[in-house]
Amino acid sequence: MNLDQINIPRKLVPDNYLQLGLAAQRSKQRTFKELIEKRKLPETGWSDEQIEELVLQLASLDSNNFPHKVGLGEREARIACKLVARRHYNFGHGIGRSGDLLEAQPKAAGSTLLSRLTNALILDLVRGIGLPSCADCFLVPMCTGMSLTLCLQSLRKRRPAAQYVLWSRIDQKSCFKAITAAGLNPVIIPCRVNEEALYTDINLFREKVELLGVENILCLYTTTSCFAPRNSDDIVEISKLAKQKQIPHLVNNAYGLQVKIIVRQLERANQIGRIDYFVQSSDKNLLVPVGGAIVGSFNKSQLHEVASSYAGRASGSQSLDVFMTLLSLGRNGFQSLIQQRAENFIYLRDSLRKFAESHGEVVIDSSYNSISLAITLGTISPDEDDVTQLGSMLHMRGVSGARVVVPWQTKTIDGHEFVGFGSHRNDLKVPYLTVASALGITREEIDKFFDIFGRCWHQLVKIKMKA
């Protein structure tokens, strides 16, 4: 309600009191006006109350919240449980129209506005952190893997005869399943191993392109953020190849938005080569619950092809989560999260190196990975069970996300066998443990980890000596 436009009688409230209150209201209205007109991320975050007020105002623009509503359609955003309605701030219509995520929803002006504002804020954020050439991006209410599938499916419309996706191996199931879910044939390009660290095998990419023929290849598919000791793919070189051969290039940037070097590489790769789409998780990069991904492109109309490949009307929940989070953080809040993460990575790396040194192990030098680190577990025991036990000991003591990787684990995904699954290679010899410094991690968590890690290590070694 805009009290400014109501003539409030003086006998209800003295005018000087009222003017003070109205001035405060006006300043808030100006913030709303600026957000909607400029569609830029605020520098400093908003208060929860302010965010809530705007969100409720937007929801009141949707037909399900009209006081005079008369719904005779089959989808009227009726919500049976009040708790559910409240959880969604009375939004119920979702976003887009069946078959296009970016289209306006006639019954829901508020949801449409919310979704478009969210996409605009994400774009402003993405450009601001080092991707000024990003033409557009949008939030997809599906996980990263399914959003990659959506990109592949829209590429397929452009190149209907192409069946192969050349994929630099990364042992993360959803990356791979994204290809098979699109009904395409993955061509696995193993990484090049150098002193236990893994690098993109550019030459093998080139060879496969020649061997299979450009017209049969749907795209080159790389990954920036991954578990060490695999490095970020050399997206600059792959982009050059993509441009030279005129083959689309899809980048899985799962948690890469939080890393300056990766963001810079994306910008550079696009400038001297070719990237069609880059896809990142909203939960990993923006600290919201799991469920969304952001698809970005350097070409606006190409991006729209992806949005219009979506079959159905979409959930608006993820847009709401991201909208509220971005307003709450503001540009400064996000920047300081990025900064803290980078500092904590150095702290984690240095502490891990010290630990390795005093325990006869090494931290594998994967210098093109600035999120995840791998420490060898060569001295604990030759027995694989002891090594895996370390993983469960850590887990039982509340450490999550630390992964123990042992040689010769085999996994079959959709009919494709991966030898050494988890290690991104066939011939791992020494087991290792990975840990990551991801957005939101605190120094206290790192300190606690080393405390627990040290105790588990000694316990294991003691058990081994008794036996």
Ligand SMILES: *Cc1c(COP(=O)(O)O)cnc(C)c1O
């Ligand atoms: C998290 C992650 C994904 C995607 O996970 P979703 O569950 O599909 O969001 C894909 N690739 C990598 C490297 C990841 O880390």
